[in-house]
Amino acid sequence: MKRSGSADLPLHGGHVPLWLSERMAQLGLAIVETIAMEFGTQEVIAKLANPFWFQSFGAVMGMDWHSSxxxxxxxxxxxxxxxPHSKELGIYICGGKGKNSMKTPDELITVGNRTGLNGTELAGLSRLTAKVDNTAIQDGFQLYQHNFIVNAQGDWCVIQQGMNNFTSTARRYHWHSHDLKSFINEPHTFIYGENQGKILNLTAGSAAITREKSLAILQEDPDKILKEVQHLVMPNHHDVRMKDVNMKRLGAMLCVAHENKPEDFESLLMLQGMGPRTVQSLALVSEVIYGTPTxxxxxxxxSFxxxxxxxxxxxVxxxxxxxxxxxxxTAINRAKIGNSDKMQAIRxxxxxxxxxxxxFTPNTNFDALIQKERNESxxxxxxxxxxxxKPPKKKPGDENQLTLW
Incomplete structure (x- = not known):
């Protein structure tokens, strides 16, 4: 398991209103259940361990696209x-934010009692991953959230986040059990957070010699080594700008959703009667479920x-x-009884x-696209x-039609 980089996450205040949190829970369950049904629960774990997928997952559920x-x-x-569906799904989500993060080991022991997994070992893994990211990596971020997700076969991932009060930024750490060979030598799938310049990181591969010499001299855990970490920068601006989006991908999807009706495609007959705006949303949800990491x-x-x-x-x-x-x-329920027509259409x-x-040649009028969405919201x-x-106030020239793509 290699660390592949990191990215900025600006801290956001506020809360998630009930009308959105309830829908996030429903859509999240449906997406997780579909992935488990189509590819197995190990794929759910693998996707959650991918920070790019995780951020996209949150964006498709109506959350602020770039925030912590x-x-x-x-x-x-x-x-x-x-x-509530863990027994039939075979996926267990433990931990949480603040005090709830401290309950993770006990929750994992309970999961072990229910599934036959070694709950004590899982609890130890939970404590160890938190210890590495909170102590072994001295980057100025103090953990305040820790989640451990495990399936009935024992595959697991950890998603935890730390805060830097001085910079008002957050850093998210991802772990994945697949092919994990060491907890102290490049163990992460990804670290997501703001570039702090040079940090002390004893888990770096280049720190191996330092760790060995430190053990020989001090007879204790590996020493830290100075290393500059590469980062993917997530912007501080709140609005979505054209530079934040792959316009070829977005434009092609919009063209398919709005310029072609589902009944034009034999494979999409099960979705006929659905408006183009819902097809747009479903196309992006479909990509979250079936898309490759790239x-x-x-x-x-x-967020579109x-x-x-x-x-x-x-x-929203x-x-x-x-x-x-x-x-x-509906597609999930039909697939459970052997009728996968709608699921195939969504894919x-x-x-x-x-x-x-x-x-496709990217020529989408980005500003007009966003304005159209706001006008029709x-x-x-x-x-x-x-x-x-609320309906927009009409202005002179509003009757002119703009080509969006």
Whole structure:
């Protein structure tokens, strides 16, 4: 397991309103259940261990696309919705924020008693991963959230987050049990946080000699070594800008969703009658479920599924959100009784969008696209933390139609 880098996460205050948190829980459960059904619970664990996927996952659920709040809100929603179905799903989400993070070892022992897994060993792994990121990596971030997700086969991942009060930034750490050979030598799948320059990191591969000499001299745990870590920078600006998005991917998806009706595709007949705005959301949800890791390097793109609770890039279209949830839940229920037609149609959405990219020239009018979403938000039950969306006031020239892609 290698550390692959890190990225900035600006701290965001505020709360997630009930109308959004309930929908996040429902959509999160539906996505997790679909991935487990299609690929197995080990794939759920693997995806959660991927920070790019995790950030995209949060964005598609209406959270602020770049903020640290995604960690707390998404994992809280998943724990609320997934754990009541843990026995049949085979996935257990333990831990949480603040005091709840301290309960993780006890929760894992309970999971062990229910599943036959070695709960004591899992509890030890929980404590060790927290100790490494809180003590062995001296980067100025103090852990305040720790979640341990495990399946019935013993595959696990850890997602934990620390805060730096001096810089008002957060850093998220990802661990994955797959191929983990050492807890002190490059153990992370990823570290997500703000570039602090040079940090003390005894888990670095280049620290091996230092660790050995320190053990010989001091007869204690490995010493720290100075190393500059590469970072992927997440911007501080709250609004979604064109530079944050892969325009070829976004434009091709929008063209498929809005310029072609589902009935134009034989494989999408099970989705006929659905409006293009819901197809847009479903196409992005489909990519979260079926997309390969390389598809998640621009998490901001996934905010075009259900907007953001803060109004960026546009208000959360509640009616579309509900239709997305209902469509996915219906597909899951049909698949459980052997009828996978709707599930295949949902999967085909992302495939068609990806195929469209091959010959697509990015010419999307980005500002017009966002303005159109905001203007029409009231039609879809748009909401933000500030209230419900209202019809826009008409201005001279509004009747002119703009080509969006």
């Amino acid at each position: 709040g995604i960690t707390t809100s998404v994992l809280g929603a998943l724990k609320k919705s997934v754990n 598809r998640f390097d621009d998490p901001a793109r996934f 599924a259900h907007g953001g609770k803060d109004g960026h890039p546009f208000p 279209p509640v009616n579309v959100f509900d239709e997305t949830i209902n469509t996915l839940q 085909k959405l992302s495939e068609i969008a990806m195929d469209a990219e091959k010959n 009231h039609l879809y039950g748009g909401r933000t933390i500030f209230g419900k969306a």
